[in-house]
Amino acid sequence: MFCYQCQEASKGIGCTIKGVCGKDDVTANRMDLLMFVMKGIAVVAEKLRANGTPATTANHFITEGLFSTITNANFDVNSISARVTEGLKLRNDLIGKAVAAGIALPKLEELSWNGNESEYESKSASVGVLRETNEDVRSLKELVIYGLKGMAAYAEHASKLGFEEEDIYAFIQHALAATTRTDISADELTALVLETGSFGVKTMALLDKANTTSYGNPEVTKVNIGVGKNPGILISGHDLKDMEELLAQTEGTGVDVYTHSEMLPANYYPAFKKYKHFVGNYGNAWWKQREEFESFNGPILFTTNCIVPPLSGASYKDKVYTTNAAGYPGFKHVPARKEGGTKDFSEIIEVAKKCAAPTEIEHGEIIGGFAHNQVMQLAGQVVDAVKSGAIKKFVVMAGCDGRMKTRDYYSDFATQLPKDNVILTAGCAKYRYNKLPLGDINGIPRVLDAGQCNDSYSLALIALKLKEVFELQDINELPIVYNIAWYEQKAVIVLLALLSLGVKNIHLGPTLPAFLSPNVANVLVENFGISSIRTPEEDIKEWIL
Ligand code: FSO
Ligand code: SF4
Known part of the structure; x- marks a missing residue:
């Protein structure tokens, strides 16, 4: 291989x-x-x-x-x-x-x-x-x-x-x-x-x-990160259609639903918020699943990546289901829906009924739902904060989280950012800082989560809107720094999308892709100003201060 x-x-x-x-x-x-x-x-x-x-x-x-x-x-x-x-x-x-x-x-x-x-x-x-x-x-x-x-x-x-x-x-x-x-x-x-x-x-x-036509525009939401008393199903991945059908099929069964990792933004959609048994989000980014699936106690549904192979003694491994393109030997696979029909999640629901309620691993709330429509409604407030100098810079920290120790950089970077900077995020990268007490600026949270990695599109729309409001010629004149964390190929398309919109000087970490040959990396550096990261101290000093 x-x-x-x-x-x-x-x-x-x-x-x-x-x-x-x-x-x-x-x-x-x-x-x-x-x-x-x-x-x-x-x-x-x-x-x-x-x-x-x-x-x-x-x-x-x-x-x-x-x-x-x-x-x-x-x-x-x-x-x-x-x-x-x-x-x-x-x-x-x-x-x-x-x-x-x-x-x-x-x-x-x-x-x-x-x-x-x-x-x-x-x-x-x-x-x-x-x-x-x-x-x-x-x-x-x-x-x-x-x-x-x-x-x-x-x-x-x-x-x-x-x-x-x-x-x-x-x-x-x-x-x-x-x-x-x-x-x-x-x-x-x-x-x-x-x-x-x-x-x-x-x-x-x-x-x-x-997504927005089907489920409404994401809105500012406080998401519960604690647990309820009923058994639950944990749903991970990015597929909102599966989310919709799982919520509908679990209603009234005594089984609650929780999101994991990239499914967290489902909590921001009006069509899903209406379900009382949709309790909130359990745990963190994908790579913490080995420990978090143990304490969840109930079955898990993977609608997409990111799967981590379970350890041989994992207690949860007989309770994991995949669907769509996802798959793992030994995990049960929920077949595709037939034309005009729905998926059948009844087996997962029956398994859940026999499980204990999730063990609480944290308590409280996190805030999110700052996709383009919601941010446009707050545009006046945001623009005033920029004009008054209360907000000096925006830092786009979208992309992925991962298990490598080097990614502590992103928590440290977020913690050390000056208090007049706002982080715009999307994707599972957010778990490195979305539970830190970073506070707000005149009521605007310092971490604005637009949603899943694909909702980086929202961040691009927000940037374009700011460019229009401030009557700038070029998107690169905005007080926005791009500090993108990547892991897999969805982050690659997000990066290429930003380049095609003319965004320059993106910092990409924790390391540059192995698939960039030295010459190709040079082209990206020379034409787009792409660079890697160093230490939070050095980067903040050079990009922000
Ligand atoms: Fe993360 Fe995995 Fe969404 Fe990726 S859960 S790493 S970029 O699948 O797609 O952000
Ligand atoms: Fe897996 Fe990444 Fe290695 Fe490919 S490069 S085998 S996706 S870890």
Whole structure:
């Protein structure tokens, strides 16, 4: 195996024996093969679309397939193999259609290879990331692919709510197909990276529309972090449709619902707040799950990543369920909803009824719900605070949390920030400082949480609004510092989206991606001013004071 797609890539180079995330080599290789098959599908789908006969079956196959290869989403080699088998069949069907329509197809192994399951392992060895021998081309191609993975995840969430845009699917397939080209230049690939960012903005906007149309605009909310007396179900991940159906199906059953990690922002939506048995949020970011799932006592539902493999003696491991693209060997998988139907969570509810109520691990409330609509309502107050000098700077600290000790930087940075600075956050990065007593500025909390990582879109809208109010020419003239923490590929699309909006001088940590070759990293430094982080003291001194 060779994988270097996330921030925890071994030694800052890549995982080669087993993933730091827990992914074994066979599963990693199978994912490489799935990528290879999906690239073939993308090549044919693009040709069919250009011929006026879009292959709609490819749309979801590719977005779900990409999602299943995101860090920490799926550890189940059987489910990845099943996708490979289904993908080969789909590709061959599409090739048949293209041939029948007289469409010329390129000569590519991605289109010609047909193996059965016993050959998957041997084939996967030759189709991984290192197949591209030029380090810079590989870096640019993988940067595009990781952006597409994040984009696909967001497109999937939107589609679950009935919101889809054909041009997003078309772009994903076009870009994936472009990575099979051996004649593509570094300049073309660089342009494709930026275009990926633009489509990232479009996809996040679509998901924002899907979420707010379906569940209302997030509003300022105090979220309970303590527990009630009933048994509960803990729901994690990012899929709000699953949240909706779980809340509806648990109502009146005596089973409460709690969010974990990235599902916390579900507490901010009016449509979910109405449920009395929706008690609040339990615990912290994804990487604390081994201890927090133990004390939760009830079953857990993963709607997406980030899964941490349970320890062999974990008491909760028989009570974990996955759904959508997520999977783990031994965890039960809740099947997709049938057209027009709902998912069936009855088994999880029955398991919960037999469990003890959660053990309280903390008490109190955290505040959130500062997505664009809510912040626009407070715009007058915010603008006055900036004009009076009460707020000197905004620091965007969006992105991911992770288990590495180096991420203590973010808590220290937040603690040491001058008191006239406001943190704008989104994603699970917030858990590094959302429970610190950072106070407020004239009633405006010093940590404004917009929501999930995809709600970084809200932060971009807020920045654009401020630019308009202050009549600035350039978004970079605003008193905003970007200090983004990344972990997996959704953060990659958030980063590319910000770059495509013209945001410069983003600080990225805790380390720069292993998949950036020195030359590609240089391009990002020279053209966009991207830099890494140092110590909180040094960074605050240079960026803020
Ligand atoms: Fe975090 Fe995991 Fe949302 Fe990611 S829970 S790390 S960027 O999946 O997607 O912020
Ligand atoms: Fe390693 Fe990250 Fe890949 Fe897992 S996803 S194998 S930790 S680089």
